[in-house]
Amino acid sequence: MTDDLTQDAFLNGRVMVWQPRIGYRAATDPVFLAASVPAKAGQNVLELGCGVGVASLCLHARVAGLTLTGVELQPDYAALARRNAAQNGAALQVIEADLTALPAALRAQSFDHVIANPPYYAAHGPESQDKGRDRALREETPLADWIDTALRRCCDGGYVTFIHLTERLPDLLAGFSSRASCIVLPLAARAQRPARRVIVQARKGGRAPFTLLPPLVIHKGDSHPGDGEYFTDAVRALMRDTGGLDLGAMARA
Numbered sequence: 567m568t569d570d571l572t573q574d575a576f577l578n579g580r581v582m583v584w585q586p587r588i589g590y591r592a593a594t595d596p597v598f599l600a601a602s603v604p605a606k607a608g609q610n611v612l613e614l615g616c617g618v619g620v621a622s623l624c625l626h627a628r629v630a631g632l633t634l635t636g637v638e639l640q641p642d643y644a645a646l647a648r649r650n651a652a653q654n655g656a657a658l659q660v661i662e663a664d665l666t667a668l669p670a671a672l673r674a675q676s677f678d679h680v681i682a683n684p685p686y687y688a689a690h691g692p693e694s695q696d697k698g699r700d701r702a703l704r705e706e707t708p709l710a711d712w713i714d715t716a717l718r719r720c721c722d723g724g725y726v727t728f729i730h731l732t733e734r735l736p737d738l739l740a741g742f743s744s745r746a747s748c749i750v751l752p753l754a755a756r757a758q759r760p761a762r763r764v765i766v767q768a769r770k771g772g773r774a775p776f777t778l779l780p781p782l783v784i785h786k787g788d789s790h791p792g793d794g795e796y797f798t799d800a801v802r803a804l805m806r807d808t809g810g811l812d813l814g815a816m817a818r819a
Contacts, residue, residue, distance in 0.1 A: 571646075576620060578806040580627045583650040585618045590643075594784075594805065595683050595763070596621035598753065599729045600628060601804045602765050602811040607631030609678035612719055614665050614712060615639070619647035619658060621681060626656040628808045634658040637665055637672070665715045666707060676721040683729050684712045709734060713741030717770055726768045729753075738766045739776075747772030749813045754781040756788060767813045777817040 571584045576597060585591050599621045605611055608631055613622045616636030626634060634651075636658055638644040644662045651658035663669055685706070709730075716726045730738060732752065742748050746768035752761030761781045786796045795805075803809030 576624055577627050577808060580808065581620070581623045581654055583618055583620055583623065583654075584646050585620075586642075586646075590617065592617060592620040595729050597624050597805055598763075598765060598811070599681055599683055599727065600624035601809065602729075602751070602767060602813055603679050603681055603727050604725060604767075604810075604812065604814060605629045605632055605679050609633070610635070610675075611679040611681065612675075612677040612716075613637065614680065614682040614716060615684060616647055616658075616660065617643050617683075619650045619656075619660070621683065622647075622658050623650060623654050623656055625681075626654065626658070628810060635672070635675075635677070636660045637663050637668065639664055664707070666711050668715070668719075672719075675719065676724070677719055678721060678724045680716040680720045680724070680726045681728070682712055682716060682726075684709055686731050709737050710741050713738065717742075717745055717768075720770045722771045724770050726770065728766045728768075730764060730766070732761050732764050735764050735766070738764075742766070742768040746770050747774040747776070749777045749779065749817050751779045751811065751813055751816070752781040754783050756785050757783050765811070765813070774817075779813065779816050782811070 570587055572587050573582055573584050575582055603625055610633040611625060613636045616622055616638045619636060622634045622636050626632060636647055638647060638660060641662055644660050647660045661672060720726050728738060739748060749767045751765040753763040754761040783798050784801050786798055797805055
């Protein structure tokens with residue numbers, strides 16, 4: 567292990583990744599994102615802003631036989647994503663590019679699934695000492711462009727899945743409006759608390775009515791009595807195993 571990197575386990579060690587010790591570090595969001603993608607063997611998946619590759623690699627661990635492509639703007643993160651893909655035996659192609667200026671070869675492709683965990687915070691504000699973290703977390707590219715690129719690269723009838731802050735839900739729904747049908751799963755840290763994040767799954771060209779699912783509660787109890795994780799049983803299956811979130815089935819229930 568080098569001084570500026572750590573090697574971290576996801577899915578109870580099924581996925582091992584190198585990521586910066588200081589800077590943007592993947593946590594639970596990419597695991598939730600991967601768990602919610604209804605991918606099947608033989609399909610292809612594009613991840614916009616793949617970082618070090620955690621979401622794509624968790625999806626690889628969940629579903630065999632996928633063709634995976636990641637787009638990452640920052641060269642250092644793209645290099646780590648390639649290293650992590652090789653270490654995890656995943657055929658993940660990582661392309662260094664701005665998502666608003668994709669290479670012609672990529673623009674010529676369409677994908678069964680497009681996934682993304684866009685930056686959460688406004689472009690302007692106090693900067694951190696790590697430029698890579700700032701670029702990963704600050705919205706330099708408007709969210710509308712993330713949505714437009716995702717829909718353009720998604721095949722008709724395919725799925726676009728994003729995880730983002732709840733406060734951006736109106737912008738997400740506006741971006742998908744008239745172009746896709748949407749299911750939204752709120753993520754609440756604890757029961758009876760507001761959901762701070764949402765998973766939005768859009769089916770390109772879909773005509774199903776909008777569906778807002780009950781929140782997925784992440785932690786048991788009102789607080790952590792110690793250093794344990796205290797995940798609910800449903801979330802533990804996602805975080806520690808290869809369980810999935812079938813939003814379509816949840817919407818039909």
